[in-house]
Amino acid sequence: MVPIIEINCLSFTYPDGTQALREINLIVEAGEKIALVGPNGAGKSTLILHLNGILDSSGQVRIAGLQVEKENLKTIRSSVGLVFQNPDDQLFSPTIYEDVAYGPTYLGLDKATIQQRVEQALHEVGMSGYVHRNPYHLSGGEKKRAAIATVLSMQPSILVFDEPSAGLDPRARRELMELLARLPQTIVIATHDLDLALRLTGRTIVMDNGMIAADGPTSSILGNADLLLEHGLR
Amino acid sequence: MIHRADARVKLLLTLVFIIFISLLPARSWAAFLLYLSLIISLAILSSVGYRQVLKRSLFALPFILAAVPLIFLGPLPHINIPLAAGMNLNVSPAGSMRFLGIALKSWLCVQAAVILVATTQFSDIVTAMKQLHVPPVLTSIVGLMWRYLFVIVDEGQRLMRARLSRSAVSIHSGFSIRKLFWQAKVTGGMAGSLFLRSLERSERVYAAMVSRGYNVGLTTNERSPLSKQSWQVLGGGCLVALIILLFASLIGG
Numbered sequence: 001m002v003p004i005i006e007i008n009c010l011s012f013t014y015p016d017g018t019q020a021l022r023e024i025n026l027i028v029e030a031g032e033k034i035a036l037v038g039p040n041g042a043g044k045s046t047l048i049l050h051l052n053g054i055l056d057s058s059g060q061v062r063i064a065g066l067q068v069e070k071e072n073l074k075t076i077r078s079s080v081g082l083v084f085q086n087p088d089d090q091l092f093s094p095t096i097y098e099d100v101a102y103g104p105t106y107l108g109l110d111k112a113t114i115q116q117r118v119e120q121a122l123h124e125v126g127m128s129g130y131v132h133r134n135p136y137h138l139s140g141g142e143k144k145r146a147a148i149a150t151v152l153s154m155q156p157s158i159l160v161f162d163e164p165s166a167g168l169d170p171r172a173r174r175e176l177m178e179l180l181a182r183l184p185q186t187i188v189i190a191t192h193d194l195d196l197a198l199r200l201t202g203r204t205i206v207m208d209n210g211m212i213a214a215d216g217p218t219s220s221i222l223g224n225a226d227l228l229l230e231h232g233l234r
Numbered sequence: 235m236i237h238r239a240d241a242r243v244k245l246l247l248t249l250v251f252i253i254f255i256s257l258l259p260a261r262s263w264a265a266f267l268l269y270l271s272l273i274i275s276l277a278i279l280s281s282v283g284y285r286q287v288l289k290r291s292l293f294a295l296p297f298i299l300a301a302v303p304l305i306f307l308g309p310l311p312h313i314n315i316p317l318a319a320g321m322n323l324n325v326s327p328a329g330s331m332r333f334l335g336i337a338l339k340s341w342l343c344v345q346a347a348v349i350l351v352a353t354t355q356f357s358d359i360v361t362a363m364k365q366l367h368v369p370p371v372l373t374s375i376v377g378l379m380w381r382y383l384f385v386i387v388d389e390g391q392r393l394m395r396a397r398l399s400r401s402a403v404s405i406h407s408g409f410s411i412r413k414l415f416w417q418a419k420v421t422g423g424m425a426g427s428l429f430l431r432s433l434e435r436s437e438r439v440y441a442a443m444v445s446r447g448y449n450v451g452l453t454t455n456e457r458s459p460l461s462k463q464s465w466q467v468l469g470g471g472c473l474v475a476l477i478i479l480l481f482a483s484l485i486g487g
Contacts, residue, residue, distance in 0.1 A: 054441045074447060082445040088388070089438040092381050094357065106447035154446060 002065040004030040004158060004186050005051065010059030012046055020046040022210040024059070028186065030157070035197035035218060036190040038207035039232035044190040045085075047207070048160050051188070052080040063158070078107055081151030081185075085163040087143035091135035096127070096146055099135060103154040121153035125179060141172025145179065158186045165193045194233065198222055206231050237280060237353050240464045241362035247471040248350040252343045254475035260335035262482035266342065269478065273345045282352045287345055290352075294344035301336040304329040356380050385439060386432045393424055393431075 005028035012021040020043045028034060036044050049055040053068045053076055061068040063076050084090050093099040100121050104114045122128050125145040130138070135146060144164065151159065164180070165173045173196075180187065180200050191197055197204055197218055204221040206214040208231045214221055221227065228234045251269070258265050277284040308329010315323040350359070360377045364370070397420075440448075460468070 049441065052445055054444060074449075077445055077447050080445075082442070084438065084442050086438070089435065090442040092384070092439060092443075094355070098357070102443075102448075103446035106449060150446065 001030070003027045003062075004032075004064050005188075006060075006062040006065075007050075008060040008062075010047075010050060010057065010061060012043075012050070012055060012057040012059075014046075020210050021050075021057070024210075024212060026205070026212065026215075028188070030064075030186055031184075032203060033187045033201040034189070035201040035204040036188060036207060037192065037194065037197060037204060037231075037233060038213070042207040042231075043210040044207055045162055046210075048082065048162055048188070048190055051158070051160055052077045052082055054082075078103070078154050079156050080158045080160060081154055081156035083148055083151050083159065083161045083164065085166055087135075087140075087147040090147040090150055091143060094134060095131070096122070096133050096135055096138075096149075097131045099146065100149045100153045102150060107154065117153045117155070118149075121149040124152055124182075125149045126175075139172070141168055141175060144168060144172065144176060148179065152183075156185065158188070159183060161187070161189045161191075163191055163193075164189060165191065165196050192233075194222055194228075206233070208232075239353075239467065240460060241354050241358040242365055242460065243464045243468050244350055244354055245359060245362045245366070246468060248346050250472055250475050251346045254479055255339050255342050255346075257479060258339065258482050260332050262485075264485060265478050265482035266338050268481075269342050272474070273342065273349065276349050280349065280353045282349060286352065287348050290348045291341060291345045294341050297340055298337045301333050304333040304336070308332060381439070382432070382436050385435050386428070389431045389435060390428055393428055397424065 005026065007024055007026040010021055010024040011019070013019045024043075024047065036047070038044055046055065050057070050061050050068070051063070053061075053073050056068075063080055066072050066076060068076055091099050093102065097118055100118045101114050104117050109117070118131075119128070122130065125148050127142065127145055127149060130142070130146065135143060138146060148159075161180075164176055168176060173193075177196060177199060180189070187201070189197065189201065201218050204214075204216065204218040205212055206221060206227065213231055214224075214227055225234070255269060273287070274284050277287045305326065306324055306329070308326030310326065312324040312326050315325055317323050354362075357377075360373055360380075363373045363376065
C-alpha cells in the first residue's frame, strides 16, 4: 500500500538563513497516530507547513502518493487538515458557521452539502449549538474545538495539529484529548505535552536541530530518560 | 426593512447617490438639504439613528481639510480681514462658497456610505460586489483589508494592555521634556513592533486560509437575479437622484 505521507530528503532554509530542516526522511502509514516532539526551534512547525505545501523547498513530499506541487495543491489541501496553534489565526469570520463553511466553500461544493458538512463537523467537536456565535467571544477550549471543526468540514484524511493543548485549562485539555482519540483519521501532533503524546499516539518522532533524532514506539521513546534529557524534553 | 434589502441594491443606490451628489453644482443648497433629509429619513427608517450616522460621518473631516486652501486661494476679489497690527487675512468669498460646497458634498457622501455599512453585513457587501462583476482581485483586497483590520486592532490592543500593566505611574502625572521624549521613543517602538507582529500574524492567518483552499481568483457566488421589488427600489432611487439634480440645475446653482 502507498504510504499516506512520504518525505524524501527534505531540507528547508528560511530567508534569514536559518536552516530549519536538514534532509528529513519519513514514512507514515494510513491510520497511524504520531507525536512530533522536540525543543522549541527544532523544526516541527516548519515540517508541518510542508505537509500541505504552504512552504516549499528542496526535497520531496508525497501525500497518498501525490507529489506536493502546484498542480496538486487543491487536492492535497483538502486531504491534509492543518490545525494551527493559535485558534485566533484560524477563526476570522463573523460567525462560527462561516468559518466552518470556509473550506468547503472554496472546495466549490453546493450549498446543501456545505450546510450538511458544517453541521456534521460541529457535531463531531460537540459544538452544534454554536452555529451563529461570534468566534471572538468563545473560551479558549471552545475556540480550539471550533478551529478543529473548520478543518474537519473539509473531510481530510490526515489531521495535523500544532501544539493542540497549549493554553488550555485541564478540562478543556481532557475534552480535546477525548475528541482526538475519537477521530479516525491519520493524525500528526506536534507537541511539548508528552502526557498527551503517550495517551494518544503509538509512534513518536523526536526532532532536534532540523533533524529526526529518534523515531519509535511512543512508550519506549518516552521511557528513555536519557534521550528526552538530551533533546530538551525534560 | 432596509437591513433586509438586497445588498446589491443598497450598494448600487449608494454609488448612484454619491455620483449624483458629486454632480450637483457647488451652490445648490436646496438640493443638499433634500439629500440631507433623505439621509435622515433613511437613518430613522433603518433604526440606525441619525446621531450614530452623524458621529461616524466625522470621518469625513480630515478629507475636508484638503479643500481648506480654497478659502484663501480662491478666485479674486479677496477681502482683507485685519487680524492684528500689520497682519491681514486674505479671504476669497467665492472660494469660501466653493469650500462649503465641497465640505457639504463629501459630508453627505460619507453619510450615505455610513448608512450602507450600518445596514449591511460586510460579507454581504463583498458578495454583492462579486455579483456585480467587480474584478475578483478588487473584491479580495477589500475582503482581506476588512479581515486584517481586526488582526491589527487585536495586536494593538494586546500591546496597549501589556504596556498599561507595566505603567505603574500614570503617564499623565507630571510633565517633563525628557519624559515626553522617552514616551515618544516607546510609542515609536510600539508602532514598529505592532507592524512586525501584524505582519507575522497576517502571514499565519493567510497560511490558515490557504490551508483551507483559499484562492484569489476563485469566487463562490451563486447568482440570483434581482427581484422585481429590488428593481423598483433601484429605479425609484435613481429617479429621485435625477429629479434632485434637475431641480438643482433649474433653480440655478
